[in-house]
Amino acid sequence: xxxxxxxxxxxxxxxxxxxxxxxxxxxxxxxxxxxxxxxxxxxxxxxxxxxxxxxxxxxxxxxxxxxxxxxxxxxxxxxxxxxxxxxxxxxxxxxxxxxxxxxxxxxxxxxxxxxxxxxxxxxxxxxxxxxxxxxxxxxxxxxxxxxxxxxxxxxxxxxxxxxxxxxxxxxxxxxxxxxxxxxxxxxxxxxxxxxxxxxxxxxxxxxxxxxxxxxxxxxxxxxxxxxxxxxxxxxxxxxxxxxxxxxxxxxxxxxxxxxxxxxxxxxxxxxxxxxxxxxxxxxxxxxxxxxxxxxxxxxxxxxxxxxxxxxxxxxxxxxxxxxxxxxxxxxxxxxxxxxxxxxxxxxxxxxxxxxxxxxxxxxxxxxxxxxxxxxxxxxxxxxxxxxxxxxxxxxxxxxxxxxxxxxxxxxxxxxxxxxxxxxxxxxxxxxxxxxxxxxxxxxxxxxxxxxxxxxxxxxxxxxxxxxxxxxxxxxxxxxxxxxxxxxxxxxxxxxxxxxxxxxxxxxxxxxxxxxxxxxxxxxxxxxxxxxxxxxxxxxxxxxxxxxxxxxxxxxxxxxxxxxxxxxxxxxxxxxxxxxxxxxxxxxxxxxxxxxxxxxxxxxxxxxxxxxxxxxxxxxxxxxxxxxxxxxxxxxxxxxxxxxxxxxxxxxxxxxxxxxx
DNA sequence: AGAGTGGGCCTTTTT
DNA sequence: GGCCCACTCT
Numbered sequence: 001x002x003x004x005x006x007x008x009x010x011x012x013x014x015x016x017x018x019x020x021x022x023x024x025x026x027x028x029x030x031x032x033x034x035x036x037x038x039x040x041x042x043x044x045x046x047x048x049x050x051x052x053x054x055x056x057x058x059x060x061x062x063x064x065x066x067x068x069x070x071x072x073x074x075x076x077x078x079x080x081x082x083x084x085x086x087x088x089x090x091x092x093x094x095x096x097x098x099x100x101x102x103x104x105x106x107x108x109x110x111x112x113x114x115x116x117x118x119x120x121x122x123x124x125x126x127x128x129x130x131x132x133x134x135x136x137x138x139x140x141x142x143x144x145x146x147x148x149x150x151x152x153x154x155x156x157x158x159x160x161x162x163x164x165x166x167x168x169x170x171x172x173x174x175x176x177x178x179x180x181x182x183x184x185x186x187x188x189x190x191x192x193x194x195x196x197x198x199x200x201x202x203x204x205x206x207x208x209x210x211x212x213x214x215x216x217x218x219x220x221x222x223x224x225x226x227x228x229x230x231x232x233x234x235x236x237x238x239x240x241x242x243x244x245x246x247x248x249x250x251x252x253x254x255x256x257x258x259x260x261x262x263x264x265x266x267x268x269x270x271x272x273x274x275x276x277x278x279x280x281x282x283x284x285x286x287x288x289x290x291x292x293x294x295x296x297x298x299x300x301x302x303x304x305x306x307x308x309x310x311x312x313x314x315x316x317x318x319x320x321x322x323x324x325x326x327x328x329x330x331x332x333x334x335x336x337x338x339x340x341x342x343x344x345x346x347x348x349x350x351x352x353x354x355x356x357x358x359x360x361x362x363x364x365x366x367x368x369x370x371x372x373x374x375x376x377x378x379x380x381x382x383x384x385x386x387x388x389x390x391x392x393x394x395x396x397x398x399x400x401x402x403x404x405x406x407x408x409x410x411x412x413x414x415x416x417x418x419x420x421x422x423x424x425x426x427x428x429x430x431x432x433x434x435x436x437x438x439x440x441x442x443x444x445x446x447x448x449x450x451x452x453x454x455x456x457x458x459x460x461x462x463x464x465x466x467x468x469x470x471x472x473x474x475x476x477x478x479x480x481x482x483x484x485x486x487x488x489x490x491x492x493x494x495x496x497x498x499x500x501x502x503x504x505x506x507x508x509x510x511x512x513x514x515x516x517x518x519x520x521x522x523x524x525x526x527x528x529x530x531x532x533x534x535x536x537x538x539x540x541x542x543x544x545x546x547x548x549x550x551x552x553x554x555x556x557x558x559x560x561x562x563x564x565x566x567x568x569x570x571x572x573x574x575x576x577x578x579x580x581x582x583x584x585x586x587x588x589x590x591x592x593x594x595x596x597x598x599x600x601x602x603x604x605x606x607x608x609x610x611x612x613x614x615x616x617x618x619x620x621x622x623x624x625x626x627x628x629x630x631x632x633x634x635x636x637x638x639x640x641x642x643x644x645x646x647x648x649x650x651x652x653x654x655x656x657x658x659x660x
Numbered sequence: 661a662g663a664g665t666g667g668g669c670c671t672t673t674t675t
Numbered sequence: 676g677g678c679c680c681a682c683t684c685t
Contacts, residue, residue, distance in 0.1 A: 127674080374673075376672095434664095437663090469685090567672085569674070570673090594672090
């Protein structure tokens with residue numbers, strides 16, 4: 001007799017009324033059965049809502065939170081989704097793993113570092129640290145820099161990084177992305193090998209290692225794969241269009257035993273190919289998972305029909321995409337306004353003036369944003385807003401944790417946690433007057449191979465490498481390091497920061513920088529922030545993987561009524577009532593570097609992302625001239641404007657009245 | 661030789 | 676503002 005199995009157990013009582021709270025498209029995806037599922041969610045169609053309710057549904061169906069893994073693009077996105085499930089839907093999610101690929105990889109690798117030849121206290125290198133280490137590897141590898149014009153360290157680093165993220169060989173990355181370095185492929189390979197070796201010796205991982213070592217762990221350690229395959233019975237991935245080769249491989253492996261994989265994304269919003277993202281991942285998902293269910297969300301709740309038709313008209317010109325037409329449900333509004341302005345100053349003037357008018361009409365500044373392709377394009381706007389006293393917040397440019405003084409202070413902490421972290425040593429040593437590149441390198445080379453570099457330093461192992469003039473400051477640094485080594489100190493990161501400041505760093509700041517007071521304040525903020533951490537190692541990981549303090553602290557979105565200035569990349573997933581899109585000039589957007597058709601399509605997707613951030617009003621501005629190399633340059637409107645049908649925007653004029 | 665200073669140059673996007 | 680290079684000082 002044939003036997004059929006059915007699921008048994010008590011019928012599940014759902015507290016949430018899914019039919020009522022979701023539209024039919026969303027509902028279908030949220031309640032879909034186990035197995036691979038792909039949700040193609042256009043901009044503003046309730047993607048976050050869908051993932052959030054999917055999590056809720058799984059929990060309500062009896063899954064334990066710790067058997068779910070939720071991968072998102074930023075840590076903030078994960079936190080917001082989980083908070084919504086917890087507070088709005090009243091479910092407890094303790095134990096659920098949510099965060100970025102890098103974040104989750106880091107948690108896993110801390111546990112299993114030994115299996116890969118690392119110690120669990122490894123340091124995480126940010127981009128700049130990685131470039132510095134590559135630079136020393138270029139030196140060590142004995143590359144004949146005279147013979148060719150060898151690429152700069154940051155280029156070499158990006159080649160190595162792309163190799164990891166795309167799974168391609170160095171020669172393939174070089175020949176497809178930067179063909180002018182083809183003759184140096186072999187040398188670059190040598191540097192890459194050396195770089196790998198050094199990272200292992202110094203017990204440090206760069207961002208890419210958090211992914212590649214994770215993948216290695218799963219591939220080389222079947223027991224580990226079994227363990228996590230068994231634990232995470234449901235895997236959800238947000239922004240799947242921005243995953244790269246290695247991330248997709250990780251996910252495929254993590255889900256290999258059960259295939260309960262729920263991925264959400266929008267191919268039209270894939271904007272990270274420069275760091276290896278490949279939207280083939282999303283396009284080919286149905287091929288890789290033949291039994292995948294595919295859902296489409298096409299009802300846009302965010303924007304007026306006018307804004308949406310402009311966005312649709314633009315993205316329609318891309319060849320490589322899943323065709324979909326978003327339809328609006330909001331009532332009609334105003335046409336997007338297209339404005340040619342004289343120059344960047346008039347552009348800034350218009351933005352500021354319009355903001356003040358809107359504010360006078362009762363709109364909060366927090367509902368407005370200025371978006372741009374590149375950081376430098378915010379300069380004049382910043383000055384103009386300051387002049388008019390309009391409060392603003394910049395979401396781009398150098399991040400808090402990448403500023404020199406923050407990195408200096410954390411370098412001391414990094415040494416205390418991982419005494420083999422040569423990059424941190426190098427940084428600390430160079431703060432001493434009279435010690436430059438060369439001496440710092442020699443001292444590092446003497447200390448790092450020791451079993452206990454810190455003890456060695458305190459014992460005087462490096463003393464004879466220091467000249468007399470630097471003696472006093474050097475001793476002071478030794479004294480400081482000795483104090484950081486006190487028992488239990490690693491459990492009190494904010495105490496450590498205070499010791500560093502008192503140990504001479506504060507003096508250094510005042511001697512070195514005119515704005516020392518502001519920097520001291522930043523560091524006090526950092527000390528404050530670190531109170532929340534019970535361990536210095538955890539603090540350092542978090543600093544490396546989180547972009548701003550606001551990412552963790554309570555300044556959450558909006559209600560502090562400030563205009564937001566942001567790069568388009570960082571604006572992804574956000575929305576404002578009014579959006580000003582500036583610098584829409586050919587050569588600037590698309591960037592002059594975007595030459596191939598592929599580049600152009602990615603830039604167009606970026607334009608699409610920008611336009612779809614707006615709920616009610618969209619302003620498209622292009623200055624006709626801008627300061628360039630050797631005086632003012634004349635600029636034409638972006639091809640993304642010229643190619644639009646004339647009926648999706650309204651051409652407006654700027655009238656300037658001088659007020660004396 | 662190696663450290664420090666001043667001037668000219670450029671600026672894509674990020675975990 | 677940051678980076679590189681050339682120049683000067685120790």
